[in-house]
């Protein structure tokens with residue numbers, strides 16, 4: 832695990848999520864030997880789904896340790912794997928945004 836200090840100046844969540852989702856989409860046709868994302872997209876469905884549960888558990892453990900850097904790191908793993916799930920099941924990042932925006936009052 833490579834937990835490090837985050838540079839918040841690097842952060843723009845909209846651009847980051849769009850860029851990452853586009854990269855993940857582009858791995859649909861990539862070789863699973865060359866790309867972990869391609870392996871998740873093309874491999875066993877349950878392997879990907881189990882990974883989401885595992886990463887969610889790691890976020891919870893980091894929270895129980897009250898370790899901010901570790902929480903952020905594991906949240907990154909969870910969000911990445913969640914985006915891979917969305918790609919695999921054909922839910923676009925714009926649809927996710929629409930879902931969240933519809934809840935705003």
Ligand SMILES: N=c1c2ncn([C@@H]3O[C@H](COP(=O)(O)OP(=O)(O)OP(=O)(O)O)[C@@H](O)[C@H]3O)c2ncn1[C@@H]1O[C@H](COP(=O)(O)O)[C@@H](O)[C@H]1O
Nearest residue numbers: 832833851854855858865866867868869889905907908911
């Ligand atoms: N954001 C990620 C990303 N986050 C996590 N991971 C991988 O997810 C796996 C997480 O597994 P584990 O939890 O077992 O490993 P860990 O996090 O090292 O250790 P622990 O959390 O268990 O302590 C590791 O293999 C990470 O490399 C990611 N792999 C890829 N990406 C993005 O996807 C792009 C395409 O990557 P490729 O699929 O390699 O082409 C990359 O450029 C990145 O932008």
